[in-house]
Amino acid sequence: MLGCGVVGTGVARILREEGALIAARTGRQLDIAHVIVRDAKKKRAHSDLPFHSDAEKAIDDPKTKIVVELMGGTDAAAKYVERALRLGKPVVTANKSLLASRGPQLFKLAREHKTCIAFEASCAGGIPIIDALTRGLVANRIDALVGIVNGTCNFILTQMTRHGWAYRDALAEAQKLGFAEADPTMDVSGRDAAQKLAILASLAFNALVVESDIDVEGIDELQDAEIRYAGELGYVVKLLAMARRRGEKISLRVHPTLVKRDDVLADVNGSFNAISVYGHALGHALFYGRGAGQMPTASAVVADLVHVALGITQLSFSQLRIFPDQVAAASVLPPAEMTGRFYLRLMARDEPGVLAQVTRVLGEKGISLSAILQHESGSAQAVPVVITTHMAREGSVRAALAEIDKLGSIHPPTVCLRILDQPAEFSKD
Helix, strand or coil, rough: EEECHHHHHHHHHHHHHHHHHHCCCCCCCCCCCCCEECCCCCCCCCCCCCCEEEEEEEECCCCCCEEECCCCCHHHHHHHHHHHHHHHCCEECCHHHHHHHHHHHHHHHHHCCCCCCCCCHHHCCCCCCCHHHHHCCCCEEEEEEEEECCCCHHHHHHHHHHHHCCHHHHHHHHCCCCCCCCCCHHCCCHHHHHHHHHHHHHHHHHCCCCCCCCEEEECCCCCHHHHHHHHHHHHEEEEEEEEEEEEEEEEEEEEEEEECCHHHHCCCCCEEEEEEEECCEEEEEEEEEEECCCHHHHHHHHHHHHHHHHHHHHHHHHHHCCCCCCCCEEECCCCCHHHHEEEEEEEECCCCCCCHHHHHHHHHHCCEEEEEEEECCCCCCCEEEEEEECCHHHHHHHHHHHHHHCCCCEEEEEEEEEEEECCCHHCCC
């Protein structure tokens, strides 16, 4: 086991406490031969484990049958994963960044050496979404994935929505509780969700998706006002990762999104994750559970260990033609060509004719309005005007906003968020 931090400690705990149950179910005994850490003398849980710092020795040891990479990062992790694969040893990893950046090369290397990579824990914590896409839903043409896949952002947005917290206070609480890193950039910028979406979309659409294919916006610039006005309109704001089939192309995006309050995804709170999958035969399926944390992620790692020990992963890896090294690059729909409904908040002077100017610009771009929200103001200061649109082309919306922000009666920039409209089958009825 390369690394023994939070998740590694959880893996050791499961193998220690439930080893007899696993052996009874599978007929396989899983023993930890090596645990590689930076400081082998540091006091830690399970102090009787075989801790040391020589990763190459551990990987090369004939007794090592499976290598579990839980160290994180990309450079050192890639080096050790490649070493294991060249020796024909299966690798279990929770490292989404490694797979998002070097997945095709590593999968190809594994195939060349007749071994495999298992990566259930790389996306959505303990939710078995990789297993679902590669096995349970293999008979389906997947038409869409819509999900909450970052527990840190979901926790922050939940605190802002339920308790009226400011973004900075919600982030501080997430860090205090261990949901967010000291440097939360990967999470709040949307990159963590984008890397997970790249992995999931590649499997779902049988096409190589890389992080740079995805249009990404995080929650780091989201203002408290959007949470409040979305609530007045009957929505909550969630950071969604979305991939949809659009004819021969795929639309890929991660961004804060207004979700109807009666939508199932609106009820996914705290650090929980949920992923909606739409298959042509199955219809809609929702995968919900803990998206992060020691034991949920460790659960996924140990499940991969069991499947590798039984030979299930090796067989799937050798036979299924769905992995990143075997498929063509995705044909990605440019963001400007994507369509949807939009939430706009502009700060306008409280004077006659302003709204007429705004609606004229929107109308000229072919954008129709579905709702307008404006509170009364007793001052001559700029007041917020919130507009929601019917279906519109994103390129047209962006062009309209560029013109609106040039109006003398508008204090730029105008805020623009997307509104989620799920397929009818998503209804709770």
